[in-house]
Amino acid sequence: MKIVNLGSGSKGNCTLVAGNNFCIMIDAGLPIKEIEEKLDSLNVSPTQIRGILITHEHSDHIKSVGKLSKKYHIPVYAHISEWPVLETKIADVPFNLRNGFENSFYIENMQISTFKLSHDANLCLGYTINIDGEKFSIATDLGYCPNSVVEKLKGSQVVLIEANHDENILSNNPHYPLILKKRILSNKGHLSNTQSANVILQLVGGTNQIILGHLSEENNTPELAYNTICSILSKNGIEEGKHIFIDIANQHKMSNIYEIKKKN
Template identity: 35%
Template sequence: MKFCSLYSGSSGNCQFIKTDSTKILVDAGLSGKKIQQALTNIGEEASDIQGIFITHEHIDHIQGAGILSRRFNIPVFANEETWNAMKPSVGQIKPENIRVIDDSVEIGDLFVQAFDISHDAAKPVGYKIFNDNKKICLLTDTGCVTPSIKQNVMGSDLILIETNHDEDMVLIGSYPWPLKRRVLGEFGHMSNDLAGNLLCEILKKGTEIVLLAHLSKENNFPELAFKTVENILGENGISTNEGITINMTYRDKSTKVYDL
């Protein structure tokens, strides 16, 4: 199983997963043109995508979903509440490409399972994706970590985890107070510290690759996110020299392609 974060940040999100026979996207939060170009840049074609899985209806996760579905006849998967919330934004999609999923679905040789997260959307989810005893987990857009979330992300071989903001930067920044309260609240976004503390628990279960994701343009920067997480791990006796890889994702370019 291979993974590439095509884009990740408050301005747009799109993740690519493939096996020898199956290729999917999780979210399509940029223009169809940008997503097509990102795929081309890693040697892939949008016409080969077999499904787009949506985490929630916010525009930075769905902007290109309808365009890509219409252009390449791609099924779009989301739960019923998310479909109802995003239909006005994605435009007309063929009925056969509207795929409503409650919990899990098999697509090719991938098994994709959703789990509930905490965000100000209709029914936001993270995804666990399985193939050949390997597990990828995508966890962004959650303001808190519940016991259920923690259980779902444990045992991942690769985890894409949100490090949206630095709490102090939010508090002293220019956002109006209601927006600050939203970002910092339980239905907002994960901070660098919250992600670091979660990783302290789940990395002990054997996670190999950690990708820090969905950074705010205004309230974070890559060096700060990385250093905060690295320091929290170090304080808890977890070394990145012990088979754990921690890397960044990017809002304006793709990561390398990770081969699990």
């Protein structure tokens, strides 16, 4: 399995997961032109995408879902209780390409399971993609990370987890109204660097690679996220680059390509 994040942040999110000769996309919140260009640079044709999985209805996750689905006949997958909310927002998706799920399901040989995240959306989901024990999980847009979610992430060789903000920068940001600060800091908002570190600590051992995602451009920097998280790990005897690897997804640039190889 290969994973590449095409862009992550409050202006758009999109992650590609490739199996042997097909891909799936998790969210398509970047402009369609940018997605097309990035796929092209990866030598991936949009027609190789067998499904777009939706985490939730916020525009930074669904902006180009309708256009991509219609243009390249890509099936779209969302939880059945999410479709009534999505209907008007991604009206371009042809009816025969709309798939609703309730529990885990398969796209070709990829087993896809979901878990609920606490966020101010109708429903927000994290995903685990599993091909014969090669496991990737993604969890962004969550106000806090309960044990039940940590359990879902455990054992995934690669995990993309949110590190949205630094609590101090956010609290002191003069450009953010109080109500917005409260929303982001609430249980239905976004995960801070510190919260993210506490999740990562629990993944050490089963997870090799962490990708930090959905960083705020206003209330965080890649350096700050990395340093805050590494310092919390280090206080707990965990060394980045030795016990676990941490990369940071970027709003504008594609991530590295991560490959999960089958254990023999």
